[in-house]
Amino acid sequence: MRGAGCTWNDITDRDLDALVERTRSRPIPAGQVSVPQAAMWLVVQALIGLAVLLQFNRFAVMTGIASLIIVAIYPFMKRITWWAESCSGWRSRGAR
Numbered sequence: 001m002r003g004a005g006c007t008w009n010d011i012t013d014r015d016l017d018a019l020v021e022r023t024r025s026r027p028i029p030a031g032q033v034s035v036p037q038a039a040m041w042l043v044v045q046a047l048i049g050l051a052v053l054l055q056f057n058r059f060a061v062m063t064g065i066a067s068l069i070i071v072a073i074y075p076f077m078k079r080i081t082w083w084a085e086s087c088s089g090w091r092s093r094g095a096r
Contacts, residue, residue: 001053001064004045005071011038012075 010017010028018029027033033041053064 001045001049001067001071004042004049005074007038007042007045008071009075011035011042013078 010026013023014028014035017023017026024030028035028038053061056064
């Protein structure tokens, strides 16, 4: 699921990434991968993650699904707070 989270982050940050020297060579801003292609890759990764997640007990499944909220909001936290990495830490802890 970490890969799906990274893909989501790259999709949501594509316009900002194009403006920053350190990130403008990432595949989406560089034009190597289109947003629809990245979205399809995100779906593939999410389905594989779901297949793995469903092998666990109900509590683990519900925890995994709940962690998607943190994954989804992380890219936007970077826009409204200086401590977005704390959200990233919770996201990574949930992915382990």
